[in-house]
Amino acid sequence: MGMNLFKTTAAVAALAIMATGAAQAGEDAKLVINGDLSIATQAAAPAHLENLETVYSGWVFRTKETQALEMDDFDNPSFVFVDVALDLYAAVDGTEGKSCASCHENVEDFAGLTTSMPRVNADGALETTTDLINECRTERMGAKAWKYSGTDMSAMLSLVGLQSRGMPVNVAIDGAAAPYWDKGKELYYTRVGQLDMSCSNCHEDNYNVMIRADHLSQGQSNGFPTYRLKNAKMNTIQARFKGCMKNIRAEPFGQGSDEFKALELYVASRGNGLIVETPSVRN
Amino acid sequence: MEFSRRETIALGLGAAAMTMLPIRAFAEATADEIVADFTGGASMSDGGVTLTTPEIAENGNTVPIAVDAPGAVSVMIVATGNPTPKVAVFNFGELAASQSASTRIRLAGTQDVLAIAKMADGSFLRASSTVKVTIGGCGG
Amino acid sequence: MAKGVKPRVKVPKTAAAGSSITIKTLISHKMESGQRKDKKTGELIPRSIINRFTCEFNGKSVIEIDIEPAVSTNPYFQFDATVPEAGDFVFTWYDDDGSVYDATKSVAIG
Numbered sequence: 001m002g003m004n005l006f007k008t009t010a011a012v013a014a015l016a017i018m019a020t021g022a023a024q025a026g027e028d029a030k031l032v033i034n035g036d037l038s039i040a041t042q043a044a045a046p047a048h049l050e051n052l053e054t055v056y057s058g059w060v061f062r063t064k065e066t067q068a069l070e071m072d073d074f075d076n077p078s079f080v081f082v083d084v085a086l087d088l089y090a091a092v093d094g095t096e097g098k099s100c101a102s103c104h105e106n107v108e109d110f111a112g113l114t115t116s117m118p119r120v121n122a123d124g125a126l127e128t129t130t131d132l133i134n135e136c137r138t139e140r141m142g143a144k145a146w147k148y149s150g151t152d153m154s155a156m157l158s159l160v161g162l163q164s165r166g167m168p169v170n171v172a173i174d175g176a177a178a179p180y181w182d183k184g185k186e187l188y189y190t191r192v193g194q195l196d197m198s199c200s201n202c203h204e205d206n207y208n209v210m211i212r213a214d215h216l217s218q219g220q221s222n223g224f225p226t227y228r229l230k231n232a233k234m235n236t237i238q239a240r241f242k243g244c245m246k247n248i249r250a251e252p253f254g255q256g257s258d259e260f261k262a263l264e265l266y267v268a269s270r271g272n273g274l275i276v277e278t279p280s281v282r283n
Numbered sequence: 284m285e286f287s288r289r290e291t292i293a294l295g296l297g298a299a300a301m302t303m304l305p306i307r308a309f310a311e312a313t314a315d316e317i318v319a320d321f322t323g324g325a326s327m328s329d330g331g332v333t334l335t336t337p338e339i340a341e342n343g344n345t346v347p348i349a350v351d352a353p354g355a356v357s358v359m360i361v362a363t364g365n366p367t368p369k370v371a372v373f374n375f376g377e378l379a380a381s382q383s384a385s386t387r388i389r390l391a392g393t394q395d396v397l398a399i400a401k402m403a404d405g406s407f408l409r410a411s412s413t414v415k416v417t418i419g420g421c422g423g
Numbered sequence: 424m425a426k427g428v429k430p431r432v433k434v435p436k437t438a439a440a441g442s443s444i445t446i447k448t449l450i451s452h453k454m455e456s457g458q459r460k461d462k463k464t465g466e467l468i469p470r471s472i473i474n475r476f477t478c479e480f481n482g483k484s485v486i487e488i489d490i491e492p493a494v495s496t497n498p499y500f501q502f503d504a505t506v507p508e509a510g511d512f513v514f515t516w517y518d519d520d521g522s523v524y525d526a527t528k529s530v531a532i533g
Contacts, residue, residue, distance in 0.1 A: 367492060370493040373488050387495040389495055
């Protein structure tokens, strides 16, 4: 234990060697989208968070140029993918001759859904928005399930998430959700991989620190899926989990696995009170 | 287009290597040739053209830039440290309300970006801006 | 024709005669630079980009852009145009593979 702690501390110290703690240009900026949608990028931490007083959107930690890309829906490249999803929404697929729009005429009816996902369904299972979409495809449309974080799915998640933009995240963590939330919390604080690090080592203990050239955020999920400059496409939260785990030299859990679903719930709950920014832009 | 971590590092090492003189001379010659091709070897004055770039780019894949060159016929953008330094040429038509434009470009590493404006009288103006491209951290 | 290429343009619907308007354009395109290698085969992936963009209003040029592989994925351009009278903006993107994509936006005087 003592040895492990030492190793991790050394690793974090080495990674953070360029740490300045200095604010980057965009830190005091206000997020206003299209000149009229004002989005609070910080909130009082939810009661269950013991080690943070304030939670911050990842937008706060980006440079002003990256921030600007999210402030206008034409400048935001995510909307290319939202357009693609609108076409998919209207496209008939599968043996039943149905499109999404056959049952859900207006995509606007999904307003609010993303704020409460993941959630526990009537069967007592934890389900993500991805699960809901694929359940519709396989059970009601007679179509093939989309790949968990593939192009079609990440585009559709962006379109559905957009309908909740401006609304506060508010996932349930008690009752039937409690065992899943507990599991997610345990994963969040468990050190894994060759670097022997947990989510909390970066996103709770060291947020706002420069990890070499990267400004560490709190790892909040209120903007997902997010368009990343790095790969010029929409990135789902579980794809991001996978990327993080690979960075700490751990074997990632599978996308759609019980572990990642529980972690998705727990990470969302850390942002209860933050505002949905989907589809956001990050580095 | 997605650059893998390894490719990005390779690009970055290329850029780092450029700070060593022999390679730098070679790479700048390439950018110089492109500029010379555009100007026909004419001399350039500094000023009169504004090139706006971030001081630090969070990712070299998508770097927003803007150029403003009142009275220009065309403006060429050159990324001196890229494997192919020429980025774009903006040719302004009779209904251009200003000789300005913005776009997003790829930079292989920290380097100077140039804007060369060809003016209506055949003279050339030049602006240069250094962009630091961050590599490393948790790209994930 | 490359898959999933979709042009987007933002132009005000009305303008005062002779006024200046700001136009934004974006086309979804991978902009394969020709510098990358296929991870499996190690072969260089051939260049495939949008190499030219033009904007005209009632047949007169607003801007013409020669584009190189250093322009980012999903090429974005913003520029200003003069609107002398009512009419149509025509936007055209030229792909390395010979495909041509276009979009038209009408502007009324008001």
